[in-house]
Amino acid sequence: MANSSQWPSKWLQKFFTQPGSEFYCCCRPSWIEEECRHALHRNNDDSDDEGDKFCAEVILGRRDSSSxxxxxxxxNNEIQEFYIQLHQQYVASPPGLYDVKSKYSQGVYGKCPRLICQKQHLIPMQLSKDEDQKGIAMxxxxxxxxFLPSYLRHARLDGRAFGLSFAALFFIQYPELIPNQKTYLYNDYAPRVFGFRMKGLTHQNRFEFIR
Known part of the structure; x- marks a missing residue:
């Protein structure tokens, strides 16, 4: 979970105390400042731009609630939507990719449930481009x-914070993190009968052989 002392606003401090927020990156304040500056200098005659300006000011701590x-x-929903868009841009940037790499290396995003994958670390991505299915996938x-996240607190996260292409982008940036596929194939599971390894059986006829 993010250290709230590094955030310039109370809204961000509260956002990063939500369950599952450890999946999100701590977008660097200087980067937020730079990205939000574009929103702050847009044409105020446009209602959408006015909304972006409001969200940017809240995130940067320049505007507090009057209540x-x-x-x-x-x-809150409007501000969170704006921050999710910022986060997707951040994780596609060099500092954001580096921050995700740190979390990935620590196994923050979990491990593959398949035994033959030898606890391979997972990377988050958007589940679907369908607006009704904007959850997160691993x-x-x-x-x-x-795979779907193992915990409900992560299943409720917004996958748009990473985007559909993030997993591919991440491994393009860090190809050294792609495991040796020969190692994977060598350790592929093969059924045994009385200790003898069965060879030449396809996935489809293994159970027919047993019957």
Missing amino acids: ASGFSDEQ YCVRCNEI
Whole structure:
């Protein structure tokens, strides 16, 4: 979970205390400042730009809620939507990719549930481009499969914070993290009968052979 002392606003401090927020990167304040500056200098005549300006000011700590109870649910949703978009841009940048690499190396995103993948670390990505399925998925580079998160707190995260192409982009940037496929194939499971390894059986006829 992020260290709240590094954030320039109370809103970000609260955002990074939510369950599952350890999946998100701590976007560097200087990077946030640079990206939000574009929103702050847009044409105020456009209603969408005005909304971006509001969100940017809140994230940078330049605007606080006028209510003692904080921002309304509608405002919080708007600010979070804006930050999710920022996060997707951040993880595609050199500093963001480096931060994800650190989390990946520590196994923050979990490990592949398949035994033959030898606890290969997973990388997050957007589950689907469908607006009704904007959750998060976990990609294993060893078996080239995707999985749903193991915990509900992660399943509820917004996959758009990473995007559909993030897993591919990550391993293009860090090809040395792609495991040796020969090692994977060598350790592929093969059924045994009374200790004898069965050879020449396809996946489809293994159970027919046993019957």
